[in-house]
Amino acid sequence: MAAPVASRRKQALPKGADPDAPLLVVENLATHFSLDGQTVRAVDGVSFTVRDGEALGLAGESGCGKTTTALSLLRLLPSNAKIVSGSVRLFGVDLVKKSERGLRRYRWREISIVFQGAMNALNPVRRIEEQIAEPIEVRLGVDGRSALSRAGELLELVGIPKRRGRAYPHELSGGMRQRAMIAMALACDPALIIGDEPTTALDVMVQAQILELLERLRRELGLSMILITHDLSVIAETCDRVLIMYAGRVAEEGDVGQVFRTPRHPYTQKLLSSFPNIRADRRTLEVIPGYPPDLRNPPAGCRFHPRCAFAMDVCRTVVPPDVTLDDGVRVACHLYPLGSDGTPITAIPADAIAKPPA
């Protein structure tokens, strides 16, 4: 593991920061959208921690609140969204309490984003190097020329020859554009990078290259990362820990190996078994019956109970508490009551549990 952020970074930590505090602690975060007078509980009480140098994978179906959670960290939300409760502590500083102006100091300088679909996130009529230099100029107040030469260094770092910085986005391949986006995210030497589906819409070979690049950057720069994806294999490959979300809540969270080897939450089990397994019979890919719930009117109790094969009476009325098991995995399911040793409380028919992929 690389040296801690405070000593590694060239820039000073923001004012009021505690160098000994964990990098990012999110507690009980809730972000609601108002839509035609109704409230959509997109994120409803999510807590997690990202330690320095760690990569956390955020997984779940479309619409389960992965991206909203990530964008809530910097309050980059549409105008009809509001953080209604919770805290986001970066180096111990609560970003939820910051004013819009105060938050600017953190945007891109402390937390930056690698957007999905690099073509759209790049201005088509400006040169790549100018766009990478922009945050350096705007956020760090560096003069134009130095910012451009720093942009050149960043391009080399992500494996694009400096000279190609003169190119326009359409002159680069999809993979190179994504690399350029990563270079832009690195521009201000941030404490945390959020990758919002950074490899979606890229072909498998390029995907592998981009993941390899992220992996290398993590090793060399000691980056901390939150990786949002619905591709569990990407998480398995790049992340240290995984957070499975369902309908705006955390279903299960823990070490990638632990969670993928022995998934506890029925949703995690279903999610894993709906992925093709190279060693299993390919014809019997499982699906999760039903649809994710309407978040304007989520089911009472456990939100997964209408689709859960093990649903009990208690699941329909009581919200399952977060239970941290002995192996550090946190799970929110009534099968695992407080003090559980990690085995479900009722006997589950052996054929009901899908075999997790190895």
Place this chain on the structure above:
Amino acid sequence: MTGAILTPGQLRAERWRLRAAGLRSFVRRFASHPAGVVGVVIIIVFGVMAIAPSVLVGPFETPTRPSGLPFAPPSATHVLGADEQGRDVLNLVVHGARISLLVGLLASAITVLLGATVGIVAGFFGGRTDAILMRITDFFLILPTFVLALVLAPIIVDVFGVGTEFFGMRITLIAIILVIGVTSWASTARIIRSQALSVKERAFVDRARVIGAGSGRIMFNHILPNVMSLIVANTVLVIASSILTETTLSFVGLGDPQSPTWGTTLHYAQVTGAPGSGAWWYTAAPGVAIVLVVLAFTLIGNALDDTLNPKLSARK
């Protein structure tokens, strides 16, 4: 960080080298449009006339010192014949280039500056700003340029006094430039706004916001470059129409009688009955000059539109 370390001197040299390469590639791409090249050649010819008319055809002939006979047809001494007072028509046309081009350029500068600013600001901010700016734009859009010009030109001259000069230009000219500028920016603003509306919804504008760029920076660095090809193409067309408006105003007698412009020349040709008396050279010479210049600007406009848009040029 990896990458070769360059000294500041080397870095500067490298940048200049790349800039020169960029310019060369722009010229090469522009040159691949023959029509655009023809336009540039025509403008250069008229530009030389505008800059140094006396070198080409001698000093401007006044009615008191004509060099030929009234309505003299084209001959070896007067290639384009003479006007009703015996002045050489070639002399008049060449001396008219300066004012005509100047009026066209300045009027379109006002038009585009006003139109692009209003368009980008309205499109980017939207909401109330957009509504207010667009109502003002609509007001100017429905005003008939020519009628307003007819009314405004004499008023402006009156307010400042006939003899007033700004930067060596007579007030009548300034009035014409202002009138054209003020009456024709509205359509430019509408065009730019519609494009700005679409550009501001693109993801890179959000990204710029996340980075922390302010509204001014986003408009200048992100929206403007994206509407630039539209602005350039529009400018060149506005130059053409400004020259035409100037011609028309002068033709109906609102020009500056003491500045030789193509419109003024046409005005006198009409007043003295040149077309009826067979003196075709008197109307044809300034007429052809106007058509050539307007055509040239239009050709350049189209070629620039192709060249400046990096996406279009990539497809070739």
